[in-house]
Amino acid sequence: MTRPVRTREPADPIQAPGTPEAHWAAWLASAALPELDLTGPRGVLLVAAHPDDEVLGLGGTIARLAAAGARLRLAAVTDGEASHPRSTAPAARDLARVRRAEARRALDALGAADTEIVPLGLPDTGVARYEQQLTDRLAGLLTGFDLCAAPWSGDVHTDHEAAGRAALAAGAATGVPVLQYPVWAWHWARPGDPRVPWHRAARVSLDGAAVARKRAALDCFASQLLPLGDGPADAPVLPPEEVAHFLRDHEVVLR
Secondary structure (H helix, E strand, O other), X not given: OOOOOOOOOOOOOOXXXXXXXXXXXXXXXXXXXXXXXXXXXXXXXXXXXOOOHHHHHHHHHHHHHHHOOOEEEEEEEEXXXXXXOOOOOHHHHHHHHHHHHHHHHHHHHOOOOOOEEEEEEEXXXXXXXXXXXXXXXXXXXXXXXXXXXEEOOOOOOHHHHHHHHHHHHHHHHHOOOEEXXXXXXXXXXXXXXXXXXXXXXXXXXXXXXXXXXXXXXXXXXXXXXXXXXXXXXXXXXXXXXXXXXXXXXXXXXXX
16 A cells, blocks of 8 residues: 555645544444355456555455465556655665565465466556556456456545556456455545445455454565654554554455
């Protein structure tokens, strides 16, 4: 997950303080979202705008799919090289390589070591400029797959939204259904928020093994969880209050 550079002043919802996880936990406990049936998919194309998006939004689901023997392919849209755009720390110069390696280790931790990773090499924070190209690539990658899972096209992050729109267009062109997973929405939205299409939401329940695998996978993203250096520009993209949204015993998707 890359935190976008502030471009909307003064009220960029991603830069503003987020919704505490305790508020979400209380609301989700009473929301009665329907359970998503995971017994059908034999092959799933996962779309991640940045390394870690797929684990944050769908890590437990990936663990369940892998355990069930589903074929998994990950379209890695960017390498996440712009997660710390103003950092001068030495580690910031090698973020693309580091984040690719973190993503591979995270899939291993999920029990999904056989996942095929297809790096698409689009620029971090610039995916929207290549949306049609991305749509065409995803349509080709969907051949032989019966489900696609991508970031939500309303996530209020330009890369997530472009990747989500491209996945929807590719799914429409190929007849493959698309699930979308929120990431930044858990930060900027509020329980029951009318900007989120809750009527399309479903939950994926996670047992203890899937939750443990997801926690282990999230721990692989040290470049996002820990400071890159000593300066303010080196701060973690994923502080504990953000990670808390992704440690639940279920995940939420939009159908």
